[in-house]
Amino acid sequence: MDLAEAHIRKAGYGGFSFRDLAAEVGIKSASVHHHFPTKASMAAAVARRYRDRFFAAVARQPNESPEDAIATYRAAFRAALDQDGRMCLFGVLGAEAGVLSPELAEEIQSFFRRCIADLSQRIGGPAAEARAFHVMATLEGGMMLASAYRSIEAFDQAAASLTT
Amino acid sequence: MDLAEAHIRKAGYGGFSFRDLAAEVGIKSASVHHHFPTKASMAAAVARRYRDRFFAAVARQPNESPEDAIATYRAAFRAALDQDGRMCLFGVLGAEAGVLSPELAEEIQSFFRRCIADLSQRIGGPAAEARAFHVMATLEGGMMLASAYRSIEAFDQAAASLTT
DNA sequence: GTCTATAATTTGATAGAC
């Protein structure tokens, strides 16, 4: 699953194959099928694991200000980029959502809905939801720019103004 | 090229094949190879055409304010989304830039460099470049969110606050 | 849990006729 995640984040859903994963682990592709019946089911499992890790990382802090919440999200995205220089898993999959399996498409939409709902609540106020959309778009887009530029500075420049 | 562009914007580089394109046009895949020697060369040609169309659409207006320039970019992204509900070509490809051909990777980076340079100049002032990065990230991320949500409202919410 | 073996399909690409 670690390898599958790395491949998806680097090259999208089509960027990993059971054979490649198996070879890198040192087993055969049939053995991978023993754990995940289909490619779509494995991608969905990887997505669920990524989602759980992500929401654990952005968990609400005590006595948190709206600016703190946004900074927490930004730091989580930045850490993912800093560790391995790769895109957000859901950012990659979201871009090709049009042709993925229904199970996976639902997983993607559900991730972003949960991000927006969580951020909106923690930001509060009248324009909270619009600001939540803005924050998520900027962070995802910033990761994409950093991926294209191969430089984390692109992310930092894009996301700097999110907090006042 | 129209069909190739549609497929890439919906599903990424791996989302189109010469056979599929040929079948949709009513010819054979060998005939497509007559026009484009390789898949990478065709994708690069599609990217160049998209780039030229994009920069024509965001051309500088006379007596333009910084807010006007940003609004022009936002309108161009929104129009692409509104017409066919698909991602920005370079947004999709940028997310999977890690495994594309060098020719294509260079085309992607060059597109974003040109966007940032153009926007920076039209915005002006001390923090112009950072604001240009911010605008591009928000627009690309907003398209991705709209793609995942299958709703243009996600884009509008994300990009509303870009202009004052 | 892992293997061998294999099926069925798709893919990118080429040679050469018309």
Added chain:
DNA sequence: GTCTATCAAATTATAGAC
């Protein structure tokens, strides 16, 4: 410019032995 024919490789997936 388009075709037929074909290749070599890769892909997803399954059956059944160990």
